[in-house]
Amino acid sequence: MKATGLVAGIAQFAERESLLPDLRRALRTTAAFMGPLLLSHFGVLTGPVVFAAIAAQNVALIDVRGPYRVRIHLLLAKAVILAGATWLGCTAAGTLTGAVLATAGIALSMGLWRHLSTDYGPSMATTSAFLFLIALATPVTAAAPTVLLTLGGALWGIVLQASLWPFRPQHPLRQAAAESWIALGDLFAAMSLEDGRDEAARHRAITDQETTVRTTLDRTTALLAITGLSAKLHQRLDALNLTATRLSTRVIVFNNVLESLRPHPDFRRLAPTVQPVLTSLTNTSRTVALAIVSRQPARLATAEVRLQRLANLLQVLQARITAHGSGTPAAAELVDLLRQIAEPLAALRPQLRATMDRAAEHGAWTLELFDLDAWTMRPFASVLNLRLRPDPALVRFTARLAVLLMLGVAVFEYWSIPRGYWLPLTIVVVLQPDYGSTRLRAAQRLLGTLVGGTLASVLIWLKLPAPALLAAIAVTTFGFSYSVRKNYAVAVFFITLLIVLLTETVGTVTIHFTIDRLVATLAGGSLAMLAALLFWPVWEWQRFPSFLATALRANRDYLRLLQDRLATGGAYDAPVIAAKRRAESANGTVFASLQRMSGDPKHQQDSLAQAAALANGNQRLTRALTTIALHLTPGSPLTHPEAARFSGLAGEALAALALRIESRDASAPPLAPLLTALEDFQVPPPETDPAAQRDQWVFGQMSRAALELSAMLLAASPAAPTEPKAVEALP
Numbered sequence: 001m002k003a004t005g006l007v008a009g010i011a012q013f014a015e016r017e018s019l020l021p022d023l024r025r026a027l028r029t030t031a032a033f034m035g036p037l038l039l040s041h042f043g044v045l046t047g048p049v050v051f052a053a054i055a056a057q058n059v060a061l062i063d064v065r066g067p068y069r070v071r072i073h074l075l076l077a078k079a080v081i082l083a084g085a086t087w088l089g090c091t092a093a094g095t096l097t098g099a100v101l102a103t104a105g106i107a108l109s110m111g112l113w114r115h116l117s118t119d120y121g122p123s124m125a126t127t128s129a130f131l132f133l134i135a136l137a138t139p140v141t142a143a144a145p146t147v148l149l150t151l152g153g154a155l156w157g158i159v160l161q162a163s164l165w166p167f168r169p170q171h172p173l174r175q176a177a178a179e180s181w182i183a184l185g186d187l188f189a190a191m192s193l194e195d196g197r198d199e200a201a202r203h204r205a206i207t208d209q210e211t212t213v214r215t216t217l218d219r220t221t222a223l224l225a226i227t228g229l230s231a232k233l234h235q236r237l238d239a240l241n242l243t244a245t246r247l248s249t250r251v252i253v254f255n256n257v258l259e260s261l262r263p264h265p266d267f268r269r270l271a272p273t274v275q276p277v278l279t280s281l282t283n284t285s286r287t288v289a290l291a292i293v294s295r296q297p298a299r300l301a302t303a304e305v306r307l308q309r310l311a312n313l314l315q316v317l318q319a320r321i322t323a324h325g326s327g328t329p330a331a332a333e334l335v336d337l338l339r340q341i342a343e344p345l346a347a348l349r350p351q352l353r354a355t356m357d358r359a360a361e362h363g364a365w366t367l368e369l370f371d372l373d374a375w376t377m378r379p380f381a382s383v384l385n386l387r388l389r390p391d392p393a394l395v396r397f398t399a400r401l402a403v404l405l406m407l408g409v410a411v412f413e414y415w416s417i418p419r420g421y422w423l424p425l426t427i428v429v430v431l432q433p434d435y436g437s438t439r440l441r442a443a444q445r446l447l448g449t450l451v452g453g454t455l456a457s458v459l460i461w462l463k464l465p466a467p468a469l470l471a472a473i474a475v476t477t478f479g480f481s482y483s484v485r486k487n488y489a490v491a492v493f494f495i496t497l498l499i500v501l502l503t504e505t506v507g508t509v510t511i512h513f514t515i516d517r518l519v520a521t522l523a524g525g526s527l528a529m530l531a532a533l534l535f536w537p538v539w540e541w542q543r544f545p546s547f548l549a550t551a552l553r554a555n556r557d558y559l560r561l562l563q564d565r566l567a568t569g570g571a572y573d574a575p576v577i578a579a580k581r582r583a584e585s586a587n588g589t590v591f592a593s594l595q596r597m598s599g600d601p602k603h604q605q606d607s608l609a610q611a612a613a614l615a616n617g618n619q620r621l622t623r624a625l626t627t628i629a630l631h632l633t634p635g636s637p638l639t640h641p642e643a644a645r646f647s648g649l650a651g652e653a654l655a656a657l658a659l660r661i662e663s664r665d666a667s668a669p670p671l672a673p674l675l676t677a678l679e680d681f682q683v684p685p686p687e688t689d690p691a692a693q694r695d696q697w698v699f700g701q702m703s704r705a706a707l708e709l710s711a712m713l714l715a716a717s718p719a720a721p722t723e724p725k726a727v728e729a730l731p
Contacts, residue, residue, distance in 0.1 A: 025061065026482035028164065032060035032157045033477045036149075037470060047145045048138060050502060051131065052153030055082050058127040059157030061481060062120060063295075068165060075161060078124055079154030081113075085128035086150040089135025090143035096413050099136055103409045103424070104402050106132050111398030114433075115390045119296055129405075129428045133421040136409065174355075176220045177237040178289040180244045183209070183216040185285035187248060191255050193275050210252060217245050236355045240292065243351060244285075246344045251281065254337040261331070270321065272683070272703035276620075277317050280310045284345075291352060300356055301598065305612040307349055312613060312711035314342050319679050320707070393592065397433040400531045404431065408524065419516050426524025431531065433596075441488065442525040448492025449521045455497060473501045540597035544611060547593045549662035551586035551618050556654040558583045558625050562632070563647035566698070569637035572629050580626055587619045610715055614661070617712040624705040631698050638695055642684055646702045649677050653709045657716055675713045678706045 036052035039045040045052070059078055064071045085106065092102035110125035117124070131150060138146075187209040190202070224238040258274065284306040291299035318338045321331050404427045412420020430445055432438045464472065479494035558579040565576060594615055598608060653674045660671065683699035 022482050022485060024164070025063065025485075026478045028160050029057050029060045029481035030474055030478045032056035032153075032160050034470070034474050035156055036153055037473065041466065041470065045149070047149055049149060051086060051134070051146055052149040052156070054127075054131060054134070055079070055086075055150045055153035056157040056160075057477065057481075058082070058123070058130075059154045060160050061484070062123050064120075064161065068162075071165075072158070072162070074120065075154075075158045078120075078127075079151060079158065081109075081124060081128055082131055082154050083147050083151040085109075085132040086135050087143055087147045089132040090146055093136050093138070096410065099409050099413045100406050102132070102136075103405045107402035107405050108398060110401060110428075111390070111394060114398075115394055116385055118298065118385070126428055130425060133409075133425050133428075137412070137419070137421040173224065173233065173237055174293045174295070176223050177240055178293040180213075180216050180220045180241050181285045181289035181292065183213045184244050184248050185282045185289065187213050188251065188278055188282040188285060191251075191278050193271050193278070206255065213248050217241060217248070233355065236351065237292070239351050240288075240348075240355065243344045243348055247341065250337060250341045250344070254334065254341060257333050257337060261334075272700040273317055273320050273707045276704055276707055277310070277313050280306065280313050284310050288348065288352060292355065295356055297356065300352060303352060304349055305609055305616070307345060308609045308613045308715075309616060309711070310345060311342065312617075312714050313707065314338050314345075315714060316679070316707055316710040319710075323679050393433055393596065397431075401427070401431055404527050404531055408527070417516075420520065422516070422520035423524045426521050427528050430525050430528040438528055442529050444487075444489035445492050445521060446525055448489040449496055449518060452493040452496025455493075469501060473498060476501060540593055544590075544593045544597055545661045547586070547590045548611070548614060548618070549658040551583070551590045551615075552654045552658040552661070554579075554583040554586040555618060555621055555625065556651050556658075558622070559647055559650055559654070562625060562628055563644065565632050566628075566638040566643055569635045570632060571634040572632045576629055576632070580622075580629060583622045583625070587615070587622060590615045590618070613715045614657075614712055617708050617715070621705055621708045621712075624701045624708065627701045628698050631694055631701075633694060636694070638698060640684055640695065640699075642682070642699070643702070646681055646706065649674070649681060650705060650709055653678060653713060657712060660716055671713045671717055675710055675717075678710045678713070681706050 033053045033056060036045060036049045036056060040049040059075060059082075062078075064074055088102050088106065092098040106129055110129055113121040113124040113128070115121065135146060187206070190205040190209045192202075220241050221238070224234050224241060261270070284303070287299065287303045287306050291303045318335050321334050321338075405424045408424030408427055409421075411417070412423055417423075426445065430438060430441045432441060476494045476498040480491050480498060483494065484491040558576075561576055561579045564570065565572075570576075594608075594612055597611070653671075656671060656674055681703070683696075683703050
């Protein structure tokens with residue numbers, strides 16, 4: 001029985017590891033690191049081979065994504081950058097001024113790598129700084145051999161990466177699954193009610209896209225049916241493809257029933273509330289495609305926020321159709337279809353997470369939901385951010401990093417501290433763009449160093465023979481690579497042992513080695529924490545409610561000013577423009593805070609998906625109000641009582657939301673009456689007078705704004721779901 005249980009446990013472990021990259025990464029990285037050391041042991045390589053080992057390890061460590069040509073270019077760029085950092089360290093070594101100036105250049109380049117790529121930039125920045133600092137502190141006679149060893153090690157890491165690609169051809173499979181969701185997004189975009197097409201053109205576009213969707217889904221199904229080494233991955237991608245099939249069928253039926261309501265007089269009122277749902281379906285489908293093909297946790301986080309928002313919109317639309325559908329059979333069928341559409345969407349989140357290698361990772365990602373037009377879907381292979389304007393938070397982080405690194409390098413260079421590079425190296429590893437991650441890294445690094453240093457003190461007294469020493473280095477390298485994405489404290493424990501063992505290969509290690517490392521870690525971690533505290537003295541979730549409440553009140557003030565201009569026939573004048581800018585600026589502050597909050601540890605993220613849904617709803621409300629502002633016509637007032645009624649309801653809803661969010665008081669005035677009142681709001685029936693067309697456009701935006709507000713009230717309610725699920729009819 002025990003043997004059977006052991007076999008079953010091994011089988012379960014192998015199944016789990018078939019989708020997770022940790023074991024493969026650890027084996028690949030261990031081979032990369034040990035290659036140069038073994039060549040040195042047998043006399044093939046001479047000189048500071050540790051540079052080759054570190055470069056090879058770090059190139060092999062990254063989980064590179066995308067088409068193979070893009071991967072090769074990315075890895076070659078990293079090899080050149082690592083060699084350049086090593087050359088700079090060798091050149092600047094020995095002079096205090098040169099070392100400090102070169103450190104400033106390395107710090108600026110670290111900020112540049114983070115700006116260019118959020119996925120690969122941090123790894124590029126840390127590794128290049130690591131090699132630079134080691135070169136700066138290592139006495140070498142010439143830079144050329146050291147640079148060549150670094151470049152050769154990096155190329156060895158590339159060889160190991162590329163040699164495994166034929167055995168894990170994931171990208172073509174993921175591309176096929178993503179194409180199904182792209183086609184689905186195009187179908188939903190073709191169903192748009194507000195793109196100026198006549199009925200015939202819209203019908204043709206939908207028919208064409210239905211054919212494309214069926215062809216794409218069938219092609220993907222056939223491809224995924226050919227299982228190979230990645231059978232589990234095939235099955236999970238096939239589940240996503242099946243969800244796309246079910247969703248397409250139900251939305252097509254929903255559109256057909258909606259078409260039957262077009263002759264009904266109430267359709268004109270219903271259309272503005274249906275369009276945001278179609279837009280959300282389009283954007284969600286395209287975001288799912290991006291998440292599938294990129295495997296980036298940031299894309300997964302965005303997809304989850306979109307699913308949360310879409311669930312809220314579906315629930316609100318269902319309630320609106322129930323309230324204003326005039327009791328027709330078609331309206332009842334629409335309500336039932338909305339329930340059916342919600343079912344595959346509820347299953348989509350766990351299905352998507354099951355295909356992601358790094359679903360458990362989190363970081364400071366932007367959760368602002370941009371509309372994804374077709375042109376944004378082309379550059380799947382793109383890994384670079386080519387915008388010239390960097391994130392202000394990244395600029396502050398780079399400046400803070402440069403000052404601390406120059407200080408750390410000046411200290412160990414001026415006093416010639418043995419292994420003093422650990423001080424600035426600790427700053428590089430611990431200091432992060434947000435306070436939460438910096439604090440977590442500092443605690444984990446200190447814990448790992450303490451435990452690893454204690455065990456290393458025992459190893460100091462053991463005189464291991466060369467084969468045993470190399471075997472121990474391989475074990476610690478494997479442990480570090482396997483745990484670096486799972487538990488950073490454990491990874492630091494292994495890297496501490498690895499450094500002790502590596503030092504043992506070139507000389508005798510004493511207890512002072514461990515003490516020096518511990519003191520440098522404490523000093524570097526303390527400096528990093530002090531710098532972070534100057535900018536983020538509290539957890540971001542404690543500041544976010546105030547930012548969101550300010551943005552909600554800015555929209556309320558914007559709305560009041562617009563209503564005054566509508567009622568009096570005012571123009572789109574300077575006060576209205578100023579109110580618009582205040583609302584947009586407040587929204588920008590909210591999203592910057594939300595991005596920082598997403599970088600906090602998981603236990604410090606206070607309902608992140610709910611907060612992101614509220615932030616995006618408020619931003620879309622600003623856009624709807626701006627559309628109304630553009631229809632302000634001097635001397636042409638809008639005196640219909642429904643306009644004033646909407647302004648009053650929306651103002652009350654925004655004020656109540658701001659109070660509830662800022663006070664965090666569940667006993668605050670209930671939001672349900674406001675939700676009911678907004679659901680009862682109806683735009684006036686359409687008029688045949690061409691002069692009244694402006695009014696219909698304004699009321700259409702008011703209807704859309706009412707839908708967004710209803711979704712926000714639903715998200716802020718105490719019983720609001722924190723994860724997307726199948727919606728039910730409102731009581």
